[in-house]
Amino acid sequence: MADAAVTTESRTVEVRKPVLGKNAQLAAQNREFFQSRRLTVLNMVSSPGSGKTAILQRTIKDLTGRVRIGVVVGDLQTDNDARRLRESGAPAVQITTGTTCHLDAEMVAKAMSGLSLDQLDLLVIENVGNLVCPASYDLGEGFRVAVLSVTEGEDKPLKYPVIFKTAHVVLVNKSDIAEVVGFNRELALDNLHRITPDARIFEVSAKTGAGMEHWYAYLEKRIAQQRAI
């Protein structure tokens, strides 16, 4: 429905711009709030089932004692992910969006009140699993991380360009089964470079931990930079 226009009796109402205009204002407020606290904030987007929560679980555990992480997580239904993340040791707030296919800045602003932000180094916003809608909604984050699983096919950056174009980091996940699923690594990386030439790409496996240390080093660098501003 992103570009939809509604024709009623005698007038056409443009839907998308007012919604996004209001969201942009609230996102700017979130951003200012985060920056005033020198808090590093990332917005994590991907298809359903690409492994966002598994990556976060491993990141939280492996960085225990080094980085204090809190999570706001969005799903249509269930609080499964928030429960999984709390079991890994991080405070986590679940947003259930009902039929809405993305988080927006207002939902994030409300959810933040459930976290003690002063006790965090990093706030992760795990978006609804969707390669379309979340692309258009700024949440006020410092940077955006897209996850692409090797099981999804090498062509996904070409077919869903907006979400990959707006990503500062791409985590290519499930590298442990790349061979089994016949993943063409060169083609996938070529497609990513074409669509998002400036993004940092890390090939990882949340399951085995392979490649995760580069992702952690990147995160710690961003947190240090944010503190030094």
Place this chain on the structure above:
Amino acid sequence: MADAAVTTESRTVEVRKPVLGKNAQLAAQNREFFQSRRLTVLNMVSSPGSGKTAILQRTIKDLTGRVRIGVVVGDLQTDNDARRLRESGAPAVQITTGTTCHLDAEMVAKAMSGLSLDQLDLLVIENVGNLVCPASYDLGEGFRVAVLSVTEGEDKPLKYPVIFKTAHVVLVNKSDIAEVVGFNRELALDNLHRITPDARIFEVSAKTGAGMEHWYAYLEKRIAQQRAI
């Protein structure tokens, strides 16, 4: 944006209902048109990368000489899928939706003009890869097929209930790598039965062909029923 309401100066415009109302009318027209031709039409929905196109490629090849299949396929960008499907021997029309996260009845009505429907037994509408938006948009199809890949996790029916509730058939795909990815088959089937108790479930692998014959038998039965009406 599914439930979004736009507040402008002095009034609130409910977005969703008029859009869906218009779509329902056009979907009813499509449905009447398909039924007048006794054409079997299915709407295929899933996450990005779950294997919709691979399932169709194999179905088209394996049913050559038995079922004449045409495809309307939706993606945000690229005509990769239509090209893949044509190589498998089926006429295929690509719809590129830009930033819109689903097909609608009007897009399908326009795209149909690119196919010789009189020469088809089955029209497949392959929707945009998305587990949220396509759920709310009737295209006028006879039945809806959801694909769930074993790599996506057992909890997806619980987290995206609307799309699974509206499915008449669920194809659990990539069964050949179920063991490698640690797929908990019983849990996934339990979750599917909870959310969509009446759906027919077929466990398949588009790669190896395992289980596909049950899916083909089901398709041929539906086509025969539609012809007999």
